[in-house]
Amino acid sequence: MKRPIILLMGTMIFGILLSVLISVLFYGKNEVSNSIDAGTKKIVQKEDKDPYEKVDKTSPTISVYNSSTNKIEEMDIETFLYGVLSAEMSSDFSEEALKAQAVAARTYIIYKKENNMTKGHKGADICTDSNHCQAYFSYNELKKNKGEDWIKESYPKIKKAVDDTKGHILTYDEKAILPLYFSTSSGKTENCEEVFSSQYPYLKSVSSPYEEQSPRYYTETKISKYKFVNALNKSYSNISLSVDNLINQINVLERTNAGSVKTIQIGDKKLSGRNIRTLFGLNSSNFDIGFENDTVVFKVKGYGHGVGMSQWGAEGMAQKNYKYYDILCHYYTGIEIKDIY
Template sequence: MKRIILLLLFVFIYSNHENVYASELLKIKLKNYIGDKEELTIQVKGRYTTMNGIEEFREGAKFIVTAKKGSILLTNQNEKLTFKDSLVLIPDQYDQDHIITVNDKKYLGAMEFMIEDGKYIRPINQIPIEDYLKGVVPFEVYPSWKLETLKAQALAARTYTMTHMDKEMDDTIQFQVYGGYEWFERASKAVEETKGEIITFENKPINAYYSASNGGVTENNKNVWGETAKAYFPIKKDPYDPIQPWTLTLQKEQLFLKNIGASKMTWWDMLEEKDPSIAEPMKNRLKKQGFAGDLKILSISNLDILPNLNESNRAKKGSIKIEFLRRLIEGTILYEVVELKDTEIDRIRPLIGGSSFKSYLIDTFEEHDRYYVIKGRGFGHGVGMSQWGASIMADKGYSYREIIDHYYPGTTIKKIDDIQKDEEKKGETSKSSEGNSGS
């Protein structure tokens, strides 16, 4: 019931803002810049109150938000407030004179703070879709790029958002990178000049996937996510993508334990992997798979990319074996092994990290005595729009509509309101037909 009341209150506030559709409100979990924190610092500009309207937050004052015994604790130098389950801060008006800052990052709209995993404070920003996009476009592509590129990105991002509103979206690359109220003039202009426009197929929004670079060859959605193949995601050569070649060198042995004196009190802290840019995402992934505690990667004792490829010449399967140490809270140290044999490549890439293992379009794989070398092209899954390709198309004089047509062939750009009107007309026609048939 609380969340229903909260949503209705937000609708009332935002519906007074002339550039916002009240039905297009989003809730975005803030993870990318916040991380997993047990304590957050917040400030407000303008008048903010809690959901019940009783507690008012002083402008400029710093508050600390923490979790304690299942409740949210809000403190500053002069006062201490406790909120059960969650804390919601609501501006008395929705405009750019009302800003909430969370750990030095600015946001418009309302903010809810919840307890996550029993100890972390998770902020959730509620904001209209068009202003959300102003915080997405300049963080998904360079805001200095041509306006037509930014418009194409705005359409892809808006359409993607419309088809994912039923999910718990966050501000990471798992959905779309959202930078809050850090707007750029050109990117905001692109959002405003395409307001309400989305990419459709048969009068419905598509899953407008996009990635940084397809390596010169686009990919079909079925090959990546196992979905029903869509005709507007064809496998074809992309003459505009700049290819983006990359090389990944991965050391087999990450730690030399024999060089560490186990008798020293700080021996564990002295352990540093050879490839920290790979070891850190690998440890994070292993923790998500249930390996709690402090981890140290010993070795990647096996890595293989199998030669069988899909229609776009992207790798399909591979193998990996990771050996690591795990230190529990009480100090016990365990030796662990995770091994995946002849498995889907999309289970291996996250273990190494997408920033290093950039795509599945692999040209060569080499195993040497002490290391592996993978060379490939592109950055990301390759489905839909190539952001770098869109930039080059705009540089060559193509419009955003031509960019969309190139990367999503067979689709139509439509206004959200027009789609809704079309659906309403269909409904009226259907009812009329039913009435006539019954007479």
């Protein structure tokens, strides 16, 4: 009798251990833990292991029009990205945010190449003018401007973010996307079509819940009523704006999904929020207008155009232990990450 009982107990223990093992192997891989409601979709942390393939081919050479030297240079794309990432995002940011930025920057170059967008580059694939493409600093410029200590302590962090994502780009329908990005949102990104004239299925408004730490999350710009009126009358001759009873001559007519001013009535003229942002040098088009005695006060949220990936939002997600691919898949709707070399 003892032997059958022992055998039965052994079988039960084995069954329990097998169930535990199966749970660990299968359920441990699920995309769970720390989901947060992101408004239009959920941000979900994935497994720690980078799930994307490693093609491990030689990285391509690209032609770069250096706007500061007025010359076209041939360089390895990954080496160029060291300089782009150094210029576009602070090295103080978390590793995963830097990786996300590196992938976005790489995708931007590939997008330009695939679409033959050489205008303004003098025939090169890309340029170093941040108003046209992406900012860039050479190694020597970084050494001169940031100093030896930065090169020793921070440059390796930049290189690692680029190297760890080598060849990774963002795609939609098997093609590189236009990966727009900006500094700081007001808690939600913009639909591309509400800011620019073009519509892209992957540049949709999403919640961006970790923005408050940005130094430009909330700012105020003050200007006298007289300068405010003069600036508008000078820019728009038919606006018919006067200092008297100014509060009743301004009315926000429409806002975007993310809260930016889309259309505003000022005097006899309907203007866009972008018009006002440009004219008065505001950090974004997400603003309210108030008055303090003889002063006009712009209360502004966010910094930048608001479309695509928020850099400070990416940093906030990284601090919450989200991976770079979580960040990218959140800010760019419906995209895939592909390793092309």
